[in-house]
Amino acid sequence: PHPTHLNPTRWTSMAAFCCSACVLSGLLLAAAACSSEDCSPAAGRRLRWRARPYGDRGRGAWRVYGDDFATSCFDGAGFHGPVDGDDWNVLWTHWPSTKDLKTASLAGHSSRRLVNNCGYFIAAGQKCNMANHVRAVQRALGRSETEESHHPRTYVLMNASHVEAWRQELVSKPGQLWLVKKCVAGMSQGIDLVSGSAKDAHLVASSLYTWSVAQRYIQEPFLGWGGSKFHMRLYVLVTSWHPPHVFLYDEGFIFRSRHKYIATSTTVNRDVFSGVSSDVENLPLAAMWEALGERGTSVRERIQQLLKEVLGTAVTESFGSAEALPKRGYDCFDLFGLDVMLDKKLKPFLLEINPGPNLWIDKTSSVNQTEIKGQLVHQVARWAHKRLQHAADELPVDEAYDQLVNFTRIL
Numbered sequence: 001p002h003p004t005h006l007n008p009t010r011w012t013s014m015a016a017f018c019c020s021a022c023v024l025s026g027l028l029l030a031a032a033a034c035s036s037e038d039c040s041p042a043a044g045r046r047l048r049w050r051a052r053p054y055g056d057r058g059r060g061a062w063r064v065y066g067d068d069f070a071t072s073c074f075d076g077a078g079f080h081g082p083v084d085g086d087d088w089n090v091l092w093t094h095w096p097s098t099k100d101l102k103t104a105s106l107a108g109h110s111s112r113r114l115v116n117n118c119g120y121f122i123a124a125g126q127k128c129n130m131a132n133h134v135r136a137v138q139r140a141l142g143r144s145e146t147e148e149s150h151h152p153r154t155y156v157l158m159n160a161s162h163v164e165a166w167r168q169e170l171v172s173k174p175g176q177l178w179l180v181k182k183c184v185a186g187m188s189q190g191i192d193l194v195s196g197s198a199k200d201a202h203l204v205a206s207s208l209y210t211w212s213v214a215q216r217y218i219q220e221p222f223l224g225w226g227g228s229k230f231h232m233r234l235y236v237l238v239t240s241w242h243p244p245h246v247f248l249y250d251e252g253f254i255f256r257s258r259h260k261y262i263a264t265s266t267t268v269n270r271d272v273f274s275g276v277s278s279d280v281e282n283l284p285l286a287a288m289w290e291a292l293g294e295r296g297t298s299v300r301e302r303i304q305q306l307l308k309e310v311l312g313t314a315v316t317e318s319f320g321s322a323e324a325l326p327k328r329g330y331d332c333f334d335l336f337g338l339d340v341m342l343d344k345k346l347k348p349f350l351l352e353i354n355p356g357p358n359l360w361i362d363k364t365s366s367v368n369q370t371e372i373k374g375q376l377v378h379q380v381a382r383w384a385h386k387r388l389q390h391a392a393d394e395l396p397v398d399e400a401y402d403q404l405v406n407f408t409r410i411l
Helices: 014-018 021-025 029-033 067-076 127-140 160-172 198-207 285-292 295-312 315-319 369-392 397-403
Strands: 114-116 154-156 178-182 192-194 212-216 230-241 244-249 253-257 280-284 331-342 348-355 407-409
Touching (some): 067 369, 127 154, 127 212, 127 295, 127 315, 127 348, 230 285, 230 295, 230 369, 253 285, 280 285, 285 295, 295 331, 331 369
Parallel strands (some): 114 331
Antiparallel strands (some): 178 192, 230 244, 244 407, 253 280, 331 348
């Protein structure tokens, strides 16, 4: 279906309707709006959620992942909290807690606990791992490793064969631009834009045999929507890795430069960005679909196929078996933020996958982020609540997916 911007007809249950207050305002009013018997899905002891990270991050200053609107959405979904201690059913944090949870006192069956951030798909937030995984996907699908089916061609600069292949490209295509990025850097920090020209020889040489990647820069992006460069921020929920169950959120954001794109004078400061600033505007994803019109159908199909292949192919080869994940004393899920760009032919390219995407509200944005992020968190919280209830009652946990009313199932 064509993504709609907060279309109320998609709220298919009275509970979701009652709890939509947390989506619309992000205030603690949601607690009152959902306190009636009709709105509370909990029976007996309310399920509990924890926001404080385990380990060092939870000992110092920390923030609830998503602040007050996330608290409102979990309360509206029927949870009690946030609580401290180890008596919780959902751990909702910005950072992975896999290592720190090994020393926690987690009693009870794993099916009664859900943790955000599985720590399994380690290509998320790690560009070297992502490059290697994409190559594994290509091999599994019978394609050349360097074919750009999903991801701009990327070389891991600690790998000798990758370094040699990149050097050959720099010589054969000296005008092609490349982004050199640290494997674990984020927010468009620590990036160099280089080519095979003599003026960049020092930057190229200093990047070799470091934990960095060289990624082909998309020099001809789609400019048919205002003449400025932009990329999408999409959200993906993975509720299981064995087997992969993947859902794409129908809403999202656009980050678009306020400057006209000039291919012959590209700069990192102006043309490489990841958030809102005086040079970058924030728009709802729905605005792009409206601008693309009928062309949007094929773009959505390509994005969905891209996600099916990257998140559902060669996963075991890249990251090992996921069978043991529930044996850690809890089940888990992942919420990813994906950056996707269109080239001039409207082909989508996955730039990177980010774990723990920014769910805080940027008040400098012209978009009401609370509506889009609030609906996202609220439906994830309702899914988690029903998933936990069904596990306790030994009912099919897949039935909880009916809470994800603004998501499209990919796998």
